[in-house]
Amino acid sequence: MKKSPLSQQTRTDAGLAAVLRVTVGRLARRLRAQRLDASLSLGQGAALFTLARHGEMTPGELADHEKVQPPSMTRIVAALEERGLVRRTKHPQDQRRQLVALTEEGRELVRVDQRRREAWLAQRLKELSPEEKDTLRRAAEILDRLTQS
Secondary structure (H helix, E strand, C coil): CCCCHHHHHCCCHHHHHHHHHHHHHHHHHHHHCCCCCCCCCHHHHHHHHHHHHHCCECHHHHHHHHCCCHHHHHHHHHHHHHCCCEEEEECCCCCCCEEEEECHHHHHHHHHHHHHHHHHHHHHHCCCCHHHHHHHHHHHHHHHHHHCC
16 A cells, blocks of 8 residues: 555654644634634634633633743733623732633633534544544544644
8 A cells, every 4th residue: 555645744743844834724714714703813712712711710820820920911801802802800809809700701712613613523524434533533532642742
């Protein structure tokens, strides 16, 4: 059986890194195209999804999680609060600090957006063989581990 040009490119770590960068980027763009509310910036969307997944946190914790500077996160949170998607409350242990949490409207936007993107991806997965899906299951675990480093 003849190897694909892609498998030739991925023989080295550098080649694999290049192919993954391009491929993951393309998939991310395709998923972003399925967004429900394109008026949200990518940073705003990321903050909403982080809050949905991890619960309320301080703006500084949110900035650390999203790998942005605190002033940038302050602007993101202000824009989300203005749209009614998040709320800020006083931190129970330190009244000088604030906690950011999703509002019900923010939670619903995340739920609907996730369902839409996952439905698109589920349709694409139906085109794959069971073996290819097994490979993707293993790859998903590995990719998740890479995002944690």
